[in-house]
Amino acid sequence: MKNSIYQGGRHQEIIQLFAETFPFEEDKKEGSLIGKLAKDLLENTSNQYLKVFISMHEGVISACVIFSKLRFKQNHTNAWLLSPIAVKPTARGKGIGTNLIKYAHGVLRNGGVQIVTTYGDIRFYSKVGYKPISTKIIQAPLTIGCPKCWIAQSLENHEIKPITGKTYCVEAINDTRYW
Ligand SMILES: CC(C)(COP(=O)(O)OP(=O)(O)OC[C@H]1O[C@@H](n2cnc3c(N)ncnc32)[C@H](O)[C@@H]1OP(=O)(O)O)[C@@H](O)C(=O)NCCC(=O)NCCS
Structure with a gap:
């Protein structure tokens, strides 16, 4: 298994991986919702706001993780959102x-990323350093249905200091169905 930064050219294989992984979130018109998210991220998001990592085995993409930029109204902290x-x-x-994920964190850290967040199951993400974070410290970009699923970590090994003001995600994930 070899981890690397995705260099492009295999969007369809990645979209298919996500669509097959999350088949139960069927949206009748669009097929897998997370497949659609992967497609929107890969096809409609500026490269400067997207970082994609893959794990390859015998020429096949066995795993993929996508990070997209989080921005803040009054703050320039370099933060990214893991999903999906x-x-x-x-x-x-x-x-x-x-x-x-650990490989991706290393690349992000070397690139100056300070904070990573995600919205997911802490039982899995705690294994790679995420902890629940109050929306008083970092607001979620959209209203969240599961407060304990809003989780984050500093890649600089600092305590995360409160970031005042609104948080913005990329357009592809700016949809209540993902939150
Ligand atoms: C979740 C997922 C990305 C984990 O990848 P993986 O390669 O299977 O995970 P690893 O082998 O690295 O697992 C490490 C640990 O996470 C745990 N784990 C895996 N999936 C989990 C889940 N959905 N919830 C809680 N814990 C989970 C494993 O039990 C393992 O724990 P252990 O080290 O104490 O035995 C993968 O199983 C997957 O694609 N699942 C379907 C998609 C999904 O649920 N994605 C969102 C995650 S919230």
């Missing part, structure tokens, strides 16, 4: 997901 992640069903439970 998928590991092929046959490859799960072998450390590939946690390994890929």
Whole structure:
């Protein structure tokens, strides 16, 4: 298994990976909702706001994690949102997901990223350093239905200081269905 920064050219394979991973979130018109999210991120989001990491095995993409930029109204903290992640069903439970996230964090840290956040299950994400974060410290970009699923970590090993004001995500994920 080899982790790398996605260099483009395989959008369809990645979209398919997410669509197959989340088939139950069927949206009748559009198919898999997370497949649509992956497509919107890859096809309609400026490269400067997107960082995509893949794990390859025998020429096939076995896992992918996408980060997109989070911006703040009055603050220039370099923050990114992890969403979504998928590991092929046959490859799960072998450390590939946690390994890929740790690799991505390393690349992001070296690139000056200070904070990563996500909206997900802490039972998984705690294994790669995420902790619940109050919306009083960092607002979620949209109203969240599960406050304990709003989680984050400093890549600089600092305590996260409160960031005042509104948070903005990229347009692809600016949709209440993902929150
Ligand atoms: C979640 C996912 C990305 C994890 O990748 P993976 O390669 O299977 O995970 P790893 O082998 O690195 O797992 C590491 C640990 O996470 C745990 N874990 C895996 N999926 C989990 C889940 N959905 N909830 C809670 N814990 C989970 C494993 O039990 C393992 O724990 P252990 O080290 O204590 O045994 C992958 O299983 C997947 O694509 N699942 C479907 C999509 C999904 O649920 N994505 C969102 C995650 S909130």
